[in-house]
Amino acid sequence: MPELPEVETYVRELAPQLSGSCVQAAQIYWPRTIATPTAPIFARRILGSRFVDFSRRGKYMLLGLADGMTLIVHLRMTGKVLVKPAGSVAALHTRVVLDLDDGRHLHFHDTRKFGRIWLVGDTETVLAKLGPEPLSSDFTREDFGVRLVGRRAPIKALLLDQAILAGVGNIYADEALFLAGIDPKRLGGTLTDAEIGRLHGTVREVLLRGIELQGSSLGGSSLQNYVRPGGEPGGFQEEFQVFRRTGKPCPHCGTPIERIVLAQRSTHFCPACQS
DNA sequence: ATAAGGCCCTGACCGC
DNA sequence: TGCGGTCAGGGCCTTA
Numbered sequence: 001m002p003e004l005p006e007v008e009t010y011v012r013e014l015a016p017q018l019s020g021s022c023v024q025a026a027q028i029y030w031p032r033t034i035a036t037p038t039a040p041i042f043a044r045r046i047l048g049s050r051f052v053d054f055s056r057r058g059k060y061m062l063l064g065l066a067d068g069m070t071l072i073v074h075l076r077m078t079g080k081v082l083v084k085p086a087g088s089v090a091a092l093h094t095r096v097v098l099d100l101d102d103g104r105h106l107h108f109h110d111t112r113k114f115g116r117i118w119l120v121g122d123t124e125t126v127l128a129k130l131g132p133e134p135l136s137s138d139f140t141r142e143d144f145g146v147r148l149v150g151r152r153a154p155i156k157a158l159l160l161d162q163a164i165l166a167g168v169g170n171i172y173a174d175e176a177l178f179l180a181g182i183d184p185k186r187l188g189g190t191l192t193d194a195e196i197g198r199l200h201g202t203v204r205e206v207l208l209r210g211i212e213l214q215g216s217s218l219g220g221s222s223l224q225n226y227v228r229p230g231g232e233p234g235g236f237q238e239e240f241q242v243f244r245r246t247g248k249p250c251p252h253c254g255t256p257i258e259r260i261v262l263a264q265r266s267t268h269f270c271p272a273c274q275s
Numbered sequence: 276a277t278a279a280g281g282c283c284c285t286g287a288c289c290g291c
Numbered sequence: 292t293g294c295g296g297t298c299a300g301g302g303c304c305t306t307a
Contacts, residue, residue, distance in 0.1 A: 001300070032283090059301080076301055078285085093285090112284045114301065153278060162302075170300070264280075265300065 002075040004134070004167030005210030007059050010081055012215070015054040017083045018063070022101040023049045030095040033108065035116040036126075042119050046071070046098065058130045058166030062123060072118040072126050073108070079115030082107040130166040134203050139165060141200040148196065151188030157263035158188040159203070168203060171243045172210065174268045176202040178242045183274045184267045185260070213239060242268040 002010070023046050031039035049071070053064025061081070063071040073081060086103030096108040096117060108117065118126050131147070132139040147164045148155075158164050159173040168176070177184050179202035182195055191199070241251050246259040250270035260267050 074301085077299080110284095111286075112300090114284065116302090151277080157278085160301080263278095266298095 001077055001169055001171065002059065002079065003169035003172050003210070004056075004059060004207050005172075005214050007056050007061055007075065007167075008211050009214040010075075011054050011056045011061055014061075014063070014081065014083070018051040018100075018106065019054070021051050021104070023047060023098045023106075024101050025099040027090075027097045027099075028095070029090070029097075030110075030113055032113065033095040033110065033115060033117055034119075036118040036120060042117075045069075045119060057123070057127050057133070058162055059169070060127060060130075069119055069121055070123050072120065072123065074116045075110070076112070076114035076116065078111040080107075080109045082109055129163050131162060131164045132166065134165050134167055134207055139200075139204075141197050144200045145193065145196045148188040148191060153188055154184060154262050155182060155186050155188050155191060155199070156184035156265070156267050160263060160265065165203070167207065170265050170267075171240070172203070172206045174243045175206045175241060178269060178274060179205065181273055181275070184262055184269050209239070242270060244268065 026043040026046050028039045028043055034042045050066035051063055052066045055062045061073040084105045084107050090097055093111045094107050094109050098106040120126060151158055156173055159168050180198040182199060242257050245257045246268060247256050250257055250273055253272050255270055255272040257268055258271050
């Protein structure tokens with residue numbers, strides 16, 4: 001599941017590969033992938049677009065175009081953005097292909113069809129509801145605390161709420177709560193100042209570590225024909241302290257990690273360390 | 276305003 | 292081996 005670190009890695013990889021390239025043709029195999037505008041209008045409007053700017057907001061990838069429009073991509077569960085060499089054919093589950101002016105192709109591959117692409121003039125029409133970027137200076141512990149005041153949802157659910165902060169998904173939420181020693185079931189409004197401070201720090205810590213590990217496992221050599229998918233085994237996976245480690249010993253105290261469901265999401269935690 | 280549940284999807288997995 | 296049922300899960304939508 002791509003979360004903030006995986007999306008950040010994608011953007012960093014895509015920038016040098018796509019910068020300056022022009023879209024010459026578009027094939028849309030699954031129209032619902034295109035959120036805005038309609039698929040036919042998208043296919044026409046994207047023609048001639050030149051990629052000039054690359055950034056990220058939460059889990060959204062922002063590909064800025066020379067005409068001022070922005071191509072926004074959300075990978076959701078299984079989305080992947082792949083830069084393919086000239087002549088390559090679309091694999092099963094490829095939903096959108098943009099042909100580039102040098103013959104290469106930009107593929108959007110998405111097994112489960114949850115991913116979405118927008119082509120907009122004003123990015124705020126898509127991003128307006130997002131909370132602060134966890135890694136920016138806008139995300140202070142004071143601001144974080146204000147957003148939790150009076151909240152009666154479990155803190156795990158609030159970490160997943162993109163309006164509170166942008167970019168944390170199920171993996172990093174569990175990891176941050178473990179490092180902060182906070183029970184995921186605790187209601188947001190009941191956290192102490194000290195706990196809010198710790199969680200503010202561990203959220204940033206796990207995201208930064210995720211970006212580091214994504215980057216370090218790239219190797220820089222196997223990327224000619226694709227941008228590596230985020231969150232695959234071999235990188236951060238082995239670093240998880242609690243995520244998907246149900247029944248395995250807590251790395252701190254040895255107590256078996258438990259799994260519960262909160263906010264319809266599997267949640268992993270140490271019942272001894274997190275209270 | 277906030278919280279909770281359904282929905283979209285497909286492949287993996289489970290039990291028989 | 293084959294088959295039906297269940298599950299995962301981000302964000303949006305609806306309901307309470």
